[in-house]
Amino acid sequence: MNSKPAPRSRLLVIAFGALLVTGCQSTNRLREAQAAFSEAARTDNHLLLEALLDRPNYPSNTPISPAFPGSAGDQDLLTASATRAGYAAALLRLRQLTPRETAQLKSDRLWGTALTLRALAQWRLGQFEDALRTVHTAEALPGEQLHPRDLTLLEILPALVAIDHADAWVTSSSEESHHGSSRLETWRRRLVSPGMDPRSADDRLDQALGRVGANDSLRLYLLMCRLAAYRNYAEIHKVLVGTLPPFDDPARREASHVLQDLGDHLRHSGANLAALELVLAWKNRFALIPIPRTQPASEK
Amino acid sequence: MVGDSATLLLVAIRGGIRLSGQIRLAHVDATRRRELLLPLPQFETRTDWREAIEFFTTPGLGTDYAATDSHLQRLLAKAPYDRLGEEDRAELSRLHSEYAYLKTAEELGQDWADGSRVDPEDLAALFAVRQWQRRSLDPSPTVLQRLAGVLWEMGVDYARHHPGRFPVHGRLPRHLQAFLRGLDESSSLPDPWLSELVPRLFQVLSEHDTTSQGDACGLRGPEILRRLTFGILHKVTRRVDPGEMTDTSPVEDLAERDRIADWGEHLMRTVLRWINAEQSATSNATPVRSTPTGPEGLPRVALEFFEAAVSDSARLDQALGSGSLPSLLQAGVRLVGEHPSLAKEGTTGIPELLKYLADLLETPSRHRFSQVLPSLAERILRHAAEDPVRLWPTRPRSSTDSPLVAISAQVLRLLFDEKTDVGPISRFRPSDLVSILDQVLTRCVNSPELWLQPDGAPAERLPLAIRRWLALLDDPRRGRTAPTQALRMLEEVLDASEGTTKSATRRPIGIQTRRSTRARPPNRKKRTPP
Numbered sequence: 001m002n003s004k005p006a007p008r009s010r011l012l013v014i015a016f017g018a019l020l021v022t023g024c025q026s027t028n029r030l031r032e033a034q035a036a037f038s039e040a041a042r043t044d045n046h047l048l049l050e051a052l053l054d055r056p057n058y059p060s061n062t063p064i065s066p067a068f069p070g071s072a073g074d075q076d077l078l079t080a081s082a083t084r085a086g087y088a089a090a091l092l093r094l095r096q097l098t099p100r101e102t103a104q105l106k107s108d109r110l111w112g113t114a115l116t117l118r119a120l121a122q123w124r125l126g127q128f129e130d131a132l133r134t135v136h137t138a139e140a141l142p143g144e145q146l147h148p149r150d151l152t153l154l155e156i157l158p159a160l161v162a163i164d165h166a167d168a169w170v171t172s173s174s175e176e177s178h179h180g181s182s183r184l185e186t187w188r189r190r191l192v193s194p195g196m197d198p199r200s201a202d203d204r205l206d207q208a209l210g211r212v213g214a215n216d217s218l219r220l221y222l223l224m225c226r227l228a229a230y231r232n233y234a235e236i237h238k239v240l241v242g243t244l245p246p247f248d249d250p251a252r253r254e255a256s257h258v259l260q261d262l263g264d265h266l267r268h269s270g271a272n273l274a275a276l277e278l279v280l281a282w283k284n285r286f287a288l289i290p291i292p293r294t295q296p297a298s299e300k
Numbered sequence: 301m302v303g304d305s306a307t308l309l310l311v312a313i314r315g316g317i318r319l320s321g322q323i324r325l326a327h328v329d330a331t332r333r334r335e336l337l338l339p340l341p342q343f344e345t346r347t348d349w350r351e352a353i354e355f356f357t358t359p360g361l362g363t364d365y366a367a368t369d370s371h372l373q374r375l376l377a378k379a380p381y382d383r384l385g386e387e388d389r390a391e392l393s394r395l396h397s398e399y400a401y402l403k404t405a406e407e408l409g410q411d412w413a414d415g416s417r418v419d420p421e422d423l424a425a426l427f428a429v430r431q432w433q434r435r436s437l438d439p440s441p442t443v444l445q446r447l448a449g450v451l452w453e454m455g456v457d458y459a460r461h462h463p464g465r466f467p468v469h470g471r472l473p474r475h476l477q478a479f480l481r482g483l484d485e486s487s488s489l490p491d492p493w494l495s496e497l498v499p500r501l502f503q504v505l506s507e508h509d510t511t512s513q514g515d516a517c518g519l520r521g522p523e524i525l526r527r528l529t530f531g532i533l534h535k536v537t538r539r540v541d542p543g544e545m546t547d548t549s550p551v552e553d554l555a556e557r558d559r560i561a562d563w564g565e566h567l568m569r570t571v572l573r574w575i576n577a578e579q580s581a582t583s584n585a586t587p588v589r590s591t592p593t594g595p596e597g598l599p600r601v602a603l604e605f606f607e608a609a610v611s612d613s614a615r616l617d618q619a620l621g622s623g624s625l626p627s628l629l630q631a632g633v634r635l636v637g638e639h640p641s642l643a644k645e646g647t648t649g650i651p652e653l654l655k656y657l658a659d660l661l662e663t664p665s666r667h668r669f670s671q672v673l674p675s676l677a678e679r680i681l682r683h684a685a686e687d688p689v690r691l692w693p694t695r696p697r698s699s700t701d702s703p704l705v706a707i708s709a710q711v712l713r714l715l716f717d718e719k720t721d722v723g724p725i726s727r728f729r730p731s732d733l734v735s736i737l738d739q740v741l742t743r744c745v746n747s748p749e750l751w752l753q754p755d756g757a758p759a760e761r762l763p764l765a766i767r768r769w770l771a772l773l774d775d776p777r778r779g780r781t782a783p784t785q786a787l788r789m790l791e792e793v794l795d796a797s798e799g800t801t802k803s804a805t806r807r808p809i810g811i812q813t814r815r816s817t818r819a820r821p822p823n824r825k826k827r828t829p830p
Contacts, residue, residue: 024324027331038337038428045337045424051345053420054397108328113431117336124339147332149431163341170344217429221338224427228343235344244350271426275418280407284400285347287354287361 026101030114033093037121040086044124047079052281084125091121112138112145116153126168128161152218156208159201160225162190166232173239184240191233192251201229202254215269223262227282230255234286244287253291259283260290329440335428349389352396353379365399475572478522479505482529497536500565501529504572521575527599528571532564535607560610567606570626571598601632604650628654628674631681650681672712675734680704683741703756707744708737710758714766727773732783736790740766743794750798765797 094114097105105111115138122131135157138146146154166187192202199207209222230251237245245252263279282288356366356376366372375392378384384392479501505525539560605628632650654677684704715733728736740762744751753759769790773781781789 024327027324027328031331031334034331034334034336038335041337041339041427042421042424044339045427046420048340048342048345049420049423054345054401108332110328110332113332120338147431148433149336149429153338160341163343167342167344213433216433221340221427221429224340228341231343238348238350244354275423275426277404277408277418278423280404284355284361284403285351285396287351287358289358289360 026097026104027108027110029093029097029101030105030110030117033090033114033117033121036086036093037090037117040083040090040124043079043083043086047083049278052285053277054281054285087121087124091118091125094118094121106145109144112141112147112150115141116150119157120153123157123161123164126164128165131161132158149218152208152212156204156222156225158198159204159229162201163225163229163232166191166229166236170232170235170239181240184237187233187236187240188251191229191236192254194254202226202251205229214265219265220262220269223258223265226258227255227262227288230258230288231286252288256289256291257293259288260292263290332440333431335430337425337428340427347393347396349384349392349396352392355396355400356392362396362399362403365402369395371395474522475525475575476505478525479529482526482531483533485526485530497532497561497564500561501532501568504565504568524571524575524598528568528602531599531603532567532606535603535610536560536564539607539610563606563609567602570629571602573626574598598633601635601650602629605629605632608654627678628681631678635681635684672730672733672737675730676708676737679734679738679741680708683745686745703748703752703758704741704744706756707740707751707758707762710762711737711740711766714763714770727781728783728786732787735787739787739790739794743798747798761797765793768797769793 094117097114102111105114115134119131119134119138122128122134135154138150138154169187189196189200191200193200194203194206196203205222205226209219209226212218212222233251234244237243247253259279259282262282263276266275266279279290283290353376355362356372357363366376372392372395375384375388375395378388483498635650712733715728715736740751751759751762772778772789772793773786
């Protein structure tokens, strides 16, 4: 720069710097954690959606391992490691909070946001028990610390844990080692059955969905999570029974309604027409036909 | 004078201390309401023969394909009797993958099949969730609500020491209103960056003398200031916030913060001066008036300069310096005024062109060019504007993307011997150098088919002509040639090179030259303006 600021400006800068360094550390740490988490989530979603859309030249139908050097599977593993590192970085930043910074976050009414983020990071890192413990801690916070999005996320986190748990179970299972309808029933209760106690993953997600508005940015996420719950249930069905759930299975029927809701949501929210590929991927790849919900007689 | 400065300093610090507390709270609010990208839970995306059978046997899905594919029919016939071997299952799965893709293509139409598809990366971003769905539901005060009171107090303090300049009891001056509106639109304020920038911008505006020219600030003034304020804050946020998801790395050091705040302040001061000039000008020649694209033209170009100056690669900053900002900005604004299509696209490409120019002139002895660069950049902007289809780079990456930059660089290289750090350049003053380059550039604009190759690179005749001219200058029989005479000789050499004896195409330097109406050579590739 050719022109230097006036001396008073420089003094002002120094005065501000001294004042602000102490007050912003806790907030900045939280912001860094948020950024690391969001970045990891972006990559995570990208990988998952790319596999879901199954476009030519993407080896989604080939097992990830064993990976050969330089293969697409290898690349997936590398990306997955980077994603985990992102979640771990977010968690680490939150763990590094000193008692003084924690107190500052509480006084700034950011502690609920920080705990929610911690629970989410623990979930993505597979630390399911820790994640659920953090949820309990956060739910006990006074109301002023918990804001709308964080509250919803804390409510659905047990559902997200159950879905991931089911996926991990499927990945580690083989068809020969499991039989029996009781195990299927257990998973059905955990994942897709309505009105259970404790509530199934789908039930939790459905209740959260009932509270968000038609244009809420959470709506798309919740719909996709419900489909994920069904998808993992269907995989468990394949492992334990040998087939996909039949068409008259209530879980499959409900998933068809959810898929219809997803398409409606994308259309109403003005999403790019091509975004409907998401709906068609569920339909054509997983043989899940969208079915509109029948209106109650009173509404008719 | 000393006493006045000391008072001003006290005012600024007193206001700054109060302001910093409010900015910290605004930062906390922004963190609370910040978007979070949510990862989807894990689910199995791979399919197998079971999904395949359901697809091919379910009406509305793949039954039509099964009806016409005999190979598929044979496989499906085995399924009910559980006679599918491993190979059959793998084959079914493969066919399912292909037909499912085909079905999707049929349902989404030809555009999708041709490649107009959604990027999974874009889809992934759809899962970004806000804390509050509507701003009205957010109980936190806006940035402006947090800061307005303190800023006003700062203004009152300032006015107390400069009576008559600042209407303490009257209405807030319009330029300050515009500044506060721009501040209000900013959603996030990373600290401590903006706690330095905001007071400095405010200080510039406070010092703005509204008494001599009234408070009107012109019709467009407030809107320009509003856009400029919002744009500066937005760009700084993107640049420096470690939480923002941008490609640029966060910057931490105090010097960098200072530099960014300097540029913000300088830009605001320049634009404000123009608005003042508009106020008092009787002609239509002011930068603001000569931007027929509406009030967005000036701030847009100004913000592009700002972004380029504060970006990671500070080469433009070093090469041009803020001293050249007003004239370059004026050239840029005028350019956008004459070619509104440039402003309608995402970027006008001006900073890219300037950066590329700075890169090309990066030499061990660049100090020799440092005085020339701003004037040269201004000339290139003006000349390129005369034929943007051919001469305007969309995104300069190579010489063919910026013909005029490449030509300037070539001429300067010929004039300068890097090995000896002397050469023909040593006999010219910076102003002569600009005239030399301007003469060459004018030729290229008037007769591009002579001076440019079809791909936009300089034609062979250019270095030949320059060398010939230099040889003439070095002719011992001539003795020492005065710069004006050397320029005339250059003109003659260029004429000769063009195959004319008279400079029929000669015209004055500057933007008010006639637009070239010469038909384009048929073999030249048409370039789309940015």
